[in-house]
Amino acid sequence: MAFCIPRGFRAAGVHCGLKRNPNKPDVALIVSDRPSTAAGVYTQNVVCAAPVRLDRQRTPSDSIRAVVVNSGNANACTGEQGDRDALQMAEWAAQACGADGSQVLVLSTGIIGELLPMDRIQRGIEAASSRLGSDEETFETAARGLLTTDSTHKIASDEVPLDAGPVRILGIAKGAAMIGPNMATMLAVILTDAVIDPQTAQQLLATATDDTFNCISVEGHVSTNDSVVLLANGASGTDVSAGREKDLFTTGLCHVCEDLARAIPSDGEGATHLITIEIHGCANRENARRIAKTVANSPLVKTAIAGADPNWGRIVSAAGYAGVQFDPMMVSLHVNGLLLYERGVPVPFDGAKVSQSIRDHRDTSIVLLFSEGSSSARFWTSDLTAEYVRLNADYHT
Amino acid sequence: MAFCIPRGFRAAGVHCGLKRNPNKPDVALIVSDRPSTAAGVYTQNVVCAAPVRLDRQRTPSDSIRAVVVNSGNANACTGEQGDRDALQMAEWAAQACGADGSQVLVLSTGIIGELLPMDRIQRGIEAASSRLGSDEETFETAARGLLTTDSTHKIASDEVPLDAGPVRILGIAKGAAMIGPNMATMLAVILTDAVIDPQTAQQLLATATDDTFNCISVEGHVSTNDSVVLLANGASGTDVSAGREKDLFTTGLCHVCEDLARAIPSDGEGATHLITIEIHGCANRENARRIAKTVANSPLVKTAIAGADPNWGRIVSAAGYAGVQFDPMMVSLHVNGLLLYERGVPVPFDGAKVSQSIRDHRDTSIVLLFSEGSSSARFWTSDLTAEYVRLNADYHT
Numbered sequence: 001m002a003f004c005i006p007r008g009f010r011a012a013g014v015h016c017g018l019k020r021n022p023n024k025p026d027v028a029l030i031v032s033d034r035p036s037t038a039a040g041v042y043t044q045n046v047v048c049a050a051p052v053r054l055d056r057q058r059t060p061s062d063s064i065r066a067v068v069v070n071s072g073n074a075n076a077c078t079g080e081q082g083d084r085d086a087l088q089m090a091e092w093a094a095q096a097c098g099a100d101g102s103q104v105l106v107l108s109t110g111i112i113g114e115l116l117p118m119d120r121i122q123r124g125i126e127a128a129s130s131r132l133g134s135d136e137e138t139f140e141t142a143a144r145g146l147l148t149t150d151s152t153h154k155i156a157s158d159e160v161p162l163d164a165g166p167v168r169i170l171g172i173a174k175g176a177a178m179i180g181p182n183m184a185t186m187l188a189v190i191l192t193d194a195v196i197d198p199q200t201a202q203q204l205l206a207t208a209t210d211d212t213f214n215c216i217s218v219e220g221h222v223s224t225n226d227s228v229v230l231l232a233n234g235a236s237g238t239d240v241s242a243g244r245e246k247d248l249f250t251t252g253l254c255h256v257c258e259d260l261a262r263a264i265p266s267d268g269e270g271a272t273h274l275i276t277i278e279i280h281g282c283a284n285r286e287n288a289r290r291i292a293k294t295v296a297n298s299p300l301v302k303t304a305i306a307g308a309d310p311n312w313g314r315i316v317s318a319a320g321y322a323g324v325q326f327d328p329m330m331v332s333l334h335v336n337g338l339l340l341y342e343r344g345v346p347v348p349f350d351g352a353k354v355s356q357s358i359r360d361h362r363d364t365s366i367v368l369l370f371s372e373g374s375s376s377a378r379f380w381t382s383d384l385t386a387e388y389v390r391l392n393a394d395y396h397t
Numbered sequence: 398m399a400f401c402i403p404r405g406f407r408a409a410g411v412h413c414g415l416k417r418n419p420n421k422p423d424v425a426l427i428v429s430d431r432p433s434t435a436a437g438v439y440t441q442n443v444v445c446a447a448p449v450r451l452d453r454q455r456t457p458s459d460s461i462r463a464v465v466v467n468s469g470n471a472n473a474c475t476g477e478q479g480d481r482d483a484l485q486m487a488e489w490a491a492q493a494c495g496a497d498g499s500q501v502l503v504l505s506t507g508i509i510g511e512l513l514p515m516d517r518i519q520r521g522i523e524a525a526s527s528r529l530g531s532d533e534e535t536f537e538t539a540a541r542g543l544l545t546t547d548s549t550h551k552i553a554s555d556e557v558p559l560d561a562g563p564v565r566i567l568g569i570a571k572g573a574a575m576i577g578p579n580m581a582t583m584l585a586v587i588l589t590d591a592v593i594d595p596q597t598a599q600q601l602l603a604t605a606t607d608d609t610f611n612c613i614s615v616e617g618h619v620s621t622n623d624s625v626v627l628l629a630n631g632a633s634g635t636d637v638s639a640g641r642e643k644d645l646f647t648t649g650l651c652h653v654c655e656d657l658a659r660a661i662p663s664d665g666e667g668a669t670h671l672i673t674i675e676i677h678g679c680a681n682r683e684n685a686r687r688i689a690k691t692v693a694n695s696p697l698v699k700t701a702i703a704g705a706d707p708n709w710g711r712i713v714s715a716a717g718y719a720g721v722q723f724d725p726m727m728v729s730l731h732v733n734g735l736l737l738y739e740r741g742v743p744v745p746f747d748g749a750k751v752s753q754s755i756r757d758h759r760d761t762s763i764v765l766l767f768s769e770g771s772s773s774a775r776f777w778t779s780d781l782t783a784e785y786v787r788l789n790a791d792y793h794t
Contacts, residue, residue, distance in 0.1 A: 046717040299616040299789070303790040389781060
């Protein structure tokens with residue numbers, strides 16, 4: 001995998017003993033050589049983890065120096081000791097780069113309801129600080145330090161050519177589902193060497209997240225730890241806070257976020273298909289998203305795709321209970337580019353051909369057309385297989 | 398099974414060829430010997446079937462004489478021909494009891510997107526009209542005429558003792574999930590010989606449904622055909638439209654609806670547990686219901702119960718994303734009467750004991766306590782097993 005690394009960042013991933021397998025890194029440290037603009041978007045769950053509470057206070061910011069991540073323990077539902085532990089992790093990470101404890105963001109994912117083994121965390125952060133590097137391999141190891149049940153690490157990058165010189169964007173992410181009392185989570189860290197002010201960074205990250213990380217699901221269960229953080233250290237010297245630079249940078253940022261976001265349901269537990277749901281012709285974007293999300297979260301739609309079943313009835317009826325009014329006699333549906341339903345009635349189609357098309361491709365496209373307006377939305381989800389149920393029902397037995 | 402039959406009603410169930418198995422009735426006819434008060438509650442799905450559109454126009458009413466039901470074909474997404482077919486079914490049923498076509502309600506469930514085979518339907522209604530009876534066996538056969546993937550028929554009844562003499566309530570229902578392009582559905586027909594005016598009947602049915610049929614889910618997919626209709630023919634001579642009679646009748650009606658409603662997720666496709674979720678201490682009923690429904694529809698909660706996993710993290714975090722604000726440090730959780738989580742933190746508990754308790758009982762109780770107020774809600778759902786996925790993914794293959 002070739003990706004571009006923004007200037008002025010170093011990273012490391014190490015194993016400290018939170019995961020059983022010694023080949024799997026469970027601590028990642030990312031350091032900027034100068035204070036960075038930082039923005040963050042976090043879980044909407046009322047029950048949120050200690051590191052989420054910490055980072056929420058600290059972003060947006062103009063002085064973040066590092067992000068420290070652990071996997072294997074979510075530091076969630078751990079009371080006041082959990083808050084103290086998150087602060088302590090930030091302190092140790094700050095020491096590793098000569099910064100103040102308040103200049104660090106903390107991310108955690110893994111088991112909930114258990115206190116962090118702080119001795120291991122400390123050794124892990126110390127080991128990571130001695131291995132910081134800026135080559136692809138170290139960033140890849142850092143990306144692996146975020147994973148829980150993921151089958152593969154997730155990295156995306158973009159280089160945005162601007163008149164004043166290129167800026168680079170690199171994102172790493174994790175997420176496959178929630179497993180419990182382990183609780184997986186969606187975590188992403190986006191790095192860029194662009195110059196950008198904190199308010200603009202926060203606004204751009206919120207926009208990019210809204211169309212990408214907020215448009216994915218595996219089973220629709222919202223984690224206690226979901227976090228996306230952006231660090232912009234300005235090492236490129238190119239300012240993207242306004243004008244054409246801002247537009248081009250936003251496109252690049254959305255591109256990186258979309259690549260990472262899609263990778264999550266694609267790697268969903270037990271998933272055999274990545275389903276992309278496109279909704280067109282709604283009165284407004286909120287309606288389009290609501291329908292897209294309802295179709296994405298219907299277990300009957302997800303099992304139909306797992307079974308390569310061109311089941312237009314489940315898709316159309318899922319749209320019907322999204323809580324959005326529409327004229328059912330104007331609805332049309334394409335699956336993998338094939339028309340199954342037009343203006344409120346099923347059309348004759350070759351079921352075996354559609355079924356074969358679903359079976360032969362990991363990507364499934366569902367496109368629903370309405371006639372209420374011109375707003376669209378897109379949503380990505382995984383199919384629902386017996387393997388997913390097995391993974392989540394038999395976890396303890 | 399012993400149940401009480403309201404006076405003045407006759408019923409029949411016959412096989413007309415919508416289902417393959419000739420031993421399975423697929424047409425049911427229920428006739429009142431006099432014009433009845435009728436009320437109805439129907440699916441909220443924007444995409445709704447022809448019989449739903451018909452019945453919605455006809456209820457509440459003071460002159461309904463019959464309900465005709467077919468299973469095996471939902472008459473949904475069938476355009477204007479579907480509307481004509483539903484009207485025609487009503488006409489034939491009316492002839493069977495010497496009524497006008499406008500005095501009949503129609504219910505359908507089964508495959509969507511296919512026109513009804515009207516010749517078979519006609520033969521079925523004629524055969525049913527010649528077999529009308531008022532004994533338990535004929536009502537049971539009629540109840541079986543509603544079923545699709547259900548493993549068993551669902552009947553509940555109550556006799557309400559009133560000063561002016563008893564009134565009887567009998568309900569029959571079907572529902573196990575949606576399978577497709579078959580689409581199962583929740584249908585229920587409630588009969589009573591009480592005297593009651595249409596507006597009161599409609600209001601009582603809406604109230605009873607709200608706390609029972611609207612508080613169940615199998616996988617959360619809302620059908621195009623869901624319908625609950627109530628016929629009150631007044632044959633007992635006892636008026637229940639007001640006062641103490643109304644209160645006692647309402648209790649009986651809720652009792653019958655709850656018995657039928659619980660029977661649906663209990664018979665959910667592939668289900669090994671009926672899960673009852675109780676929420677207490679919310680600011681209002683709407684918040685309590687929202688939390689109950691979100692926990693009920695979390696695939697991670699449903700797979701945990703299937704796996705007998707005392708997974709408090711999934712339950713508490715599902716409550717957290719219901720869109721209701723609460724103090725997470727005041728939440729407590731009991732599963733099957735055992736305390737797992739108290740005031741925001743997990744408590745030490747014997748995991749093997751809780752697990753055994755889930756495994757040993759078909760009924761699982763989840764009780765979540767909040768500290769925002771005094772409102773409660775209850776919701777019933779089934780667990781999610783690999784068998785459910787197999788049934789719904791492999792339906793066509």
